[in-house]
Amino acid sequence: MTLSENLIQPYGGLLVDLIVPPEQREMLLAKAALLPSIQLHDRAVCDLELLATGAFSPLDRFMGQADYERVCGEMRLANGALFPVPILLTVGRDAPISLDHEIALRDAKNDVLAIMRVEEIFEWSRDTFALDIVGTLDARHPLVAELPRWGDLCISGALRVLRLPARYDFKPLRLTPAETRARLLAMGRCDVVAFQTRNPLHRAHEELTKRAAESANATLLLHPVVGMTKPGDVDHYTRVRAYKALIEKHYDGDRALLALLPLAMRMAGPREALWHAIIRRNYGANHFIVGRDHAGPGNDSFGKPFYDPYGAQALVAQHAEEIGVKMLPFRELVYLESEARYEEETRVPVGAVVSRLSGTQVRDEYLNRGRALPSWFTRPEVAEVLSQSYPPRHKQGVCVWFTGLSGAGKSTTAEVLTALLMEHGRQVTVLDGDVIRTHLSKGLGFSKEDRDANILRIGFVASEIVRHGGVAVCAAISPYRATRDAVRSMVGDAAFCEVFVDTPLEVCEARDTKGMYAKARRGEVTGFTGIDDPYEPPHAPELTLETTGCSAEENAQIILRWLVDRGFVLL
Numbered sequence: 001m002t003l004s005e006n007l008i009q010p011y012g013g014l015l016v017d018l019i020v021p022p023e024q025r026e027m028l029l030a031k032a033a034l035l036p037s038i039q040l041h042d043r044a045v046c047d048l049e050l051l052a053t054g055a056f057s058p059l060d061r062f063m064g065q066a067d068y069e070r071v072c073g074e075m076r077l078a079n080g081a082l083f084p085v086p087i088l089l090t091v092g093r094d095a096p097i098s099l100d101h102e103i104a105l106r107d108a109k110n111d112v113l114a115i116m117r118v119e120e121i122f123e124w125s126r127d128t129f130a131l132d133i134v135g136t137l138d139a140r141h142p143l144v145a146e147l148p149r150w151g152d153l154c155i156s157g158a159l160r161v162l163r164l165p166a167r168y169d170f171k172p173l174r175l176t177p178a179e180t181r182a183r184l185l186a187m188g189r190c191d192v193v194a195f196q197t198r199n200p201l202h203r204a205h206e207e208l209t210k211r212a213a214e215s216a217n218a219t220l221l222l223h224p225v226v227g228m229t230k231p232g233d234v235d236h237y238t239r240v241r242a243y244k245a246l247i248e249k250h251y252d253g254d255r256a257l258l259a260l261l262p263l264a265m266r267m268a269g270p271r272e273a274l275w276h277a278i279i280r281r282n283y284g285a286n287h288f289i290v291g292r293d294h295a296g297p298g299n300d301s302f303g304k305p306f307y308d309p310y311g312a313q314a315l316v317a318q319h320a321e322e323i324g325v326k327m328l329p330f331r332e333l334v335y336l337e338s339e340a341r342y343e344e345e346t347r348v349p350v351g352a353v354v355s356r357l358s359g360t361q362v363r364d365e366y367l368n369r370g371r372a373l374p375s376w377f378t379r380p381e382v383a384e385v386l387s388q389s390y391p392p393r394h395k396q397g398v399c400v401w402f403t404g405l406s407g408a409g410k411s412t413t414a415e416v417l418t419a420l421l422m423e424h425g426r427q428v429t430v431l432d433g434d435v436i437r438t439h440l441s442k443g444l445g446f447s448k449e450d451r452d453a454n455i456l457r458i459g460f461v462a463s464e465i466v467r468h469g470g471v472a473v474c475a476a477i478s479p480y481r482a483t484r485d486a487v488r489s490m491v492g493d494a495a496f497c498e499v500f501v502d503t504p505l506e507v508c509e510a511r512d513t514k515g516m517y518a519k520a521r522r523g524e525v526t527g528f529t530g531i532d533d534p535y536e537p538p539h540a541p542e543l544t545l546e547t548t549g550c551s552a553e554e555n556a557q558i559i560l561r562w563l564v565d566r567g568f569v570l571l
Contacts, residue, residue, distance in 0.1 A: 009324075010177070011324065012057050012058030013058070014057060015054040015057050015181075015282060016051070016053075016054040016056070016057045016060045017052075017178070018052040018060060018159050018160065018161045019052050019163075020160050020161065020162060025162055025163070028160060028162055029112060031115070032104040032112040032162065033104075035102055036096035036097070036104070037103060037104035037105070037106050038096070038097070038105060038106070039107070039108065039110065040089075040105055040108075042108070042227075042228060043146075043228055044062075044089055044105075045107055045108075046227040046228060046263060047062070047087050047089075047264060048161065049165050049262050050262065050263065050279075051161075052159070052161040053164070053178070054177045054178065054282055055177050055279050055282050055283065056282070057282050058081055059077070059087060060159070061116075061156055061157060061158060062088060062154075062155070063086055063087050063154075064119070064122075065122040067083075067086075068086050068088065068154065071083055071084065071085070072086065072128065072129065072132040073132065082274075082278070082323060083275070084271040084272075084275050084278075085266055085275040086133065088124070088154050089116075089155055089156070090124070090150040090152070090154050090155075091154075091155055092151045092153070093152050095151070097153075098118065099118055099119070099121060100118065100119070101117070101118055102116065102117050102118070103115070103118055103155075107166075111163075111166070112162055113162060113163060114159050114160060114161040115159070115160045115162065116158070116160075119156060119157035119158065120154075120155065120156040121153055121155050123153060123154075124153075124154050126148070126150070129147065130143070133266065133268055133271060134266065134267070134268045134271075134306070135269070135306070136300065136306060138300045138301050138306075139301075139486065140299070140300050140301045140485055141300070142230055142267055143267055143268070143297075144485075145482065145485045145486040145488070145489040146489065148452065148483070148486065149486075165262075170240050170260060173240065173244075173258055173259055173260045174259075174260050175259040175260070177283045177284070180221070180284055181283065181284040183257055184219055184221065184284045185284075187219045187254065187255070187257065189219045191216050191217060191219070191286055191287060192218055192219045192220075192284050192285040193213050193219070193220050193221065193328065194221040194285035194287065194288050195212075195220065195223060196223060196276050197223075197225070198224065198229040198230070198233055198265070199233065200234055200238070200242045200378075200382060200385075201242060201246055201382065202373075203335075203376065203378060204334075206246060206250060206379070207333055208289070208330060208331065209256075210251070212287070212289055213255060213256070218287060219255055219257065220255060220256040220257070221257050221259065222251075223259055223260075224236070224240065224243060224261065225261050225265060226240065226261065226262055227264045227265070228265060230265070230267055230297055230298075231489045231490060231491065231492045231493075232492025232495065234386075234389070235389070237389075238385060238388075241385045242381075242382045245379070245382060246382060249381060259283070261283075265295060266295075267295055267297040268295060269306060269307035269312060270294075270308075270311040270315040271315070272294070272312075273290050273313075273315060274315050276288070276294075277316050277320075277325045278323050278325070281324055281325050285325065286326065287325065287328050288316065288326070289330050290312050290327050290328070291330035292310065293309040294312035294313070295312065296309070296312075298493065301485075301540050302539065303540065313327060313329050331344045331345075333345065334348060334354040334355065334356045335354060335356065335376050336352055336354060337355055337376075338353060340376075355374075355376060357373075362377075363494070364393075364567075367386060367387075367390040369392055370387070370391065370392035373386070391469065392567070393567030393568055394426075394567055394568060394569060394570045395469055397465060397466030397468065397469045397470050397471065397472070397495055398466060398471055398472075398495045398496075398497065398563065398568045399462045399463070399466050399472040399474065399495060399497065400417065400472070400474070400497045400499060400559060400563075401462070401474045401478070401484070401487065401488075401497065401499065402414055402501055403478045403499070403500055403541075404500060404501030404503060405477065405503060405530045406508060406512075406517070406528075407508035407512055407517070408501040408503035408508055408547065409501050409503055409552060409555070410433075410477075410501050411432055411433075411475045412552040413545070413552045413555045413556050414474075415430075416553055416555075416556035417559050417560065418473050420556055420557070420560050421569065424560075424569050424570065425570070426569060427470050427471065428470070428471045428472075429461075429465050429470055429472050430473050430475070431458050431461060431462060431472060431473070431474040431476075432475050432476070433454075433458070433475060436454065436457070436458055436476070437454065440458070440461070441453070441454040441457055446527050451479065451480070451483075452480065452483045454476075455476060455480075455483045456483065456487065458487070459474075459486065459487030459490045459491065462474055463490040463491045466491050466492070471568075479533065479534065480536055481536040481537075481538065481539070484538065497542045497543065497563070498538055498541040498542050499542065499543045499544075499559060500537060500538050500541040500543070501545050501547060501555075502544050502545065502546050503546070503547045504548070505530050507547070507548055517530075542562065543558065543559060543562055545558065545559075
């Protein structure tokens with residue numbers, strides 16, 4: 001195969017381009033201003049951008065029902081092309097849509113991005129989607145936790161993209177598939193090895209990627225995801241700054257290209273790995289490095305991994321010939337101290353002294369404690385970037401989320417904990433359920449939908465507090481497990497402490513100073529948690545407190561010790 005044939009031929013044979021020519025744009029923008037419109041959430045904005053530029057080729061629209069159903073069941077589009085992940089545009093039942101009419105698609109700032117002619121409107125099942133695509137209904141999976149916020153209907157139809165979403169950061173690195181292919185073509189090699197990453201690159205990753213490119217006599221495409229990744233991941237600004245430092249000083253500029261991928265990940269494990277390989281084919285790669293537990297979200301509610309750690313490698317290898325992308329397994333490298341070099345773990349001489357750090361060690365023993373990473377593990381330039389973004393753990397944000405029945409003792413314990421945290425120098429914001437309903441959630445009722453909306457609002461505020469290094473102490477009944485897990489997903493596992501205040505119902509009723517339980521028993525109040533509406537206790541909270549034998553002060557001390565043990569508080 002010639003150089004141009006390899007780099008120009010995308011998956012499916014056609015690199016889709018949905019962006020209208022400049023001479024038509026003003027006319028269509030004026031037209032869009034008169035159309036009914038819907039506002040896209042962040043995931044749909046990312047999907048629209050990658051549809052528009054051909055990254056999802058041969059797909060040229062949000063999926064219709066035939067494509068969606070076959071992808072769920074067989075990982076193929078209706079025309080038979082392999083495509084393992086659905087690309088859906090969901091809307092609420094009140095959306096201003098009708099068949100064979102056009103609608104404007106707007107971003108969060110209300111700017112028009114595209115016009116769609118609605119050719120299909122169909123219902124879908126969240127449970128079916130979750131089971132088929134991510135293999136679970138466990139709301140600890142970040143995509144499952146997100147699904148309740150998706151609309152009840154899916155729409156599909158021809159797209160005319162008027163402009164791509166505004167991206168102001170790292171603009172020289174935001175290359176479309178066509179631009180990336182042109183750069184790779186100019187670099188002069190027939191083969192391209194792509195490396196998928198949503199984490200910072202350390203020395204082992206650097207060594208692995210260089211070896212992979214050399215073994216295939218290929219150009220290396222470093223292609224980090226800068227759209228939506230797993231909550232709690234290192235932010236993309238930090239990651240890209242680290243990649244830039246590496247590629248400028250430690251990679252051969254004639255052999256390595258750094259470009260950014262505005263992808264909204266699904267964390268769908270093996271299916272997602274295969275999808276990533278297809279996307280990289282559209283960017284010009286014909287080799288793809290697949291790591292252990294590629295695109296895995298970690299552990300489920302019972303502490304077990306969601307996916308087989310090597311399932312992703314197996315699935316990509318199985319379909320390598322069809323998609324035109326060879327799977328290169330990410331082999332574990334360790335550092336040989338006596339020889340000052342990296343070696344594959346399986347090739348280490350017997351008795352040799354090796355050094356290694358797990359991701360948990362990097363986070364907990366170095367970054368979160370403000371310690372410098374060792375030079376054998378991380379380049380100084382990368383260590384400096386990470387140290388700027390990772391203050392010591394006692395200066396990082398954390399959310400303590402109290403859940404339990406009304407009258408369980410959540411607010412009282414939260415009040416004591418707040419005083420203890422401030423005594424030890426932490427800045428605390430208290431988000432109490434009753435207070436929030438008076439202000440942030442004023443006007444919401446007590447239907448399931450309104451209760452979920454209230455909790456998600458509290459969760460959003462808490463996630464922002466945590467992101468900016470504060471402590472959010474939240475006390476709300478939050479009766480539904482899936483909604484609490486959605487909040488956990490917003491905040492990120494590493495900074496979330498779910499505290500289940502496990503007080504028996506009869507004790508809560510006896511403490512009922514407001515008389516709400518009595519009213520619920522008499523039928524004067526309906527939908528009351530614990531009486532005629534369920535409370536779903538957590539499966540695996542970080543802490544479970546009982547209040548019949550322990551005081552609020554004693555329970556607050558238990559939480560404080562948990563925070564101290566994890567470095568969030570210094571004594």
